[in-house]
Amino acid sequence: MNPARPFKAPAAEAFQWPSGAGQTAGPPGMGDDTFAVETARLVGGQLLTQLLHPAITSFERDYLALPEVGLHDPGVSQERPVQLTLGSFEVPSGQALWLMDYGFGAFRFSGTDTGSMVPVEDRRLSGVMGFDLTVDSTHKGNVEFQLEPQDVATNQPQFQPAVFARSAAPGSVFAVTRTNSFASTSGQGRALLPPRMMPFGPANGPFTIVAIEGQRVAVKAVIFNPVPFPVAGIEGRIAGFLMGKNVSEALINRQRPR
Numbered sequence: 001m002n003p004a005r006p007f008k009a010p011a012a013e014a015f016q017w018p019s020g021a022g023q024t025a026g027p028p029g030m031g032d033d034t035f036a037v038e039t040a041r042l043v044g045g046q047l048l049t050q051l052l053h054p055a056i057t058s059f060e061r062d063y064l065a066l067p068e069v070g071l072h073d074p075g076v077s078q079e080r081p082v083q084l085t086l087g088s089f090e091v092p093s094g095q096a097l098w099l100m101d102y103g104f105g106a107f108r109f110s111g112t113d114t115g116s117m118v119p120v121e122d123r124r125l126s127g128v129m130g131f132d133l134t135v136d137s138t139h140k141g142n143v144e145f146q147l148e149p150q151d152v153a154t155n156q157p158q159f160q161p162a163v164f165a166r167s168a169a170p171g172s173v174f175a176v177t178r179t180n181s182f183a184s185t186s187g188q189g190r191a192l193l194p195p196r197m198m199p200f201g202p203a204n205g206p207f208t209i210v211a212i213e214g215q216r217v218a219v220k221a222v223i224f225n226p227v228p229f230p231v232a233g234i235e236g237r238i239a240g241f242l243m244g245k246n247v248s249e250a251l252i253n254r255q256r257p258r
Contacts, residue, residue: 055247059097060239063087063219064107067234071227078148081224086236088218091211096248099209099217099240103197104131107233117232122196128227130192131236132220140209143200144190147224192222197237210252213245 042048052058063086076082091097106125107117130147133139193200199207211217219236243251 052241055243057242058239059242061087061089061237063236064233065221065236067227067231071223071231074226076223076226078224081222083220083222084234086219086221086234088216089238090216091213092242093213094245095213095242096245097211097217097240097242098248099211099238100207101237101239102133102199102219103235103237104193104195104219104221105197105235106195106231107235109230109232119235120195120231123194125195125227128225129195129221129223129234130188131195132188132192132218132222133238134218134220135209135211136215137218139188139191141191141200143193145192145194146190147192147194188220188222208240210248212248 065084065086068082068084070076070082089097105122106120106129108120110116110118126147127149130145201207217238219238221234221236
């Protein structure tokens with residue numbers, strides 16, 4: 001070391017990355033990073049987090065269908081299910097619907113007050129009926145429900161061999177197919193939803209189905225076994241927010257994964 005030039009330690013900044021460096025890497029079009037929430041202060045505190053802007057309108061439809069006599073017909077079966085449309089909504093021109101909640105169920109007579117109804121417990125009619133929620137006759141989501149209990153498989157399903165055209169299928173495959181035969185007959189497949197007042201997916205996770213202008217949201221009920229007791233009505237509920245189509249697209253683009 002040259003004594004005429006004493007050693008000088010580099011500044012601490014030389015060992016640190018610049019603020020935000022390396023964080024914006026990703027596919028083209030992902031945009032810049034979002035700011036850290038802890039560095040921001042909300043005007044009005046937590047009050048504004050519950051504010052609904054006037055450009056967005058609350059939306060809810062609660063359909064209640066009067067059941068037909070055929071619902072209790074002994075001839076109703078998985079091979080001869082009964083289908084009925086509870087209601088539908090067409091998104092108006094220039095608007096978009098964010099469907100953020102739905103629920104299905106049935107009502108029974110109270111037995112004490114004339115004309116009054118009480119809701120049937122969630123999932124009580126799982127082996128009797130299911131519900132279908134579509135946007136332009138399309139299912140939104142990757143879901144599969146077994147509304148009818150199936151026989152216990154002798155072989156564990158995860159270790160079953162693939163079934164080809166000329167190969168012998170294990171008995172458990174036929175058990176699953178027989179149990180869910182109503183799914184192929186009614187047309188909804190195993191995406192038929194159970195009678196419960198909560199949407200599919202994680203219980204505490206976000207849920208949104210976006211329907212744009214001209215698309216029709218339809219709610220149907222499928223009865224694949226005779227209803228064992230008199231019901232006063234079958235309910236289908238959808239709720240969310242209506243807003244301008246441009247507003248919806250701008251909000252979605254600004255919240256895209258980064």
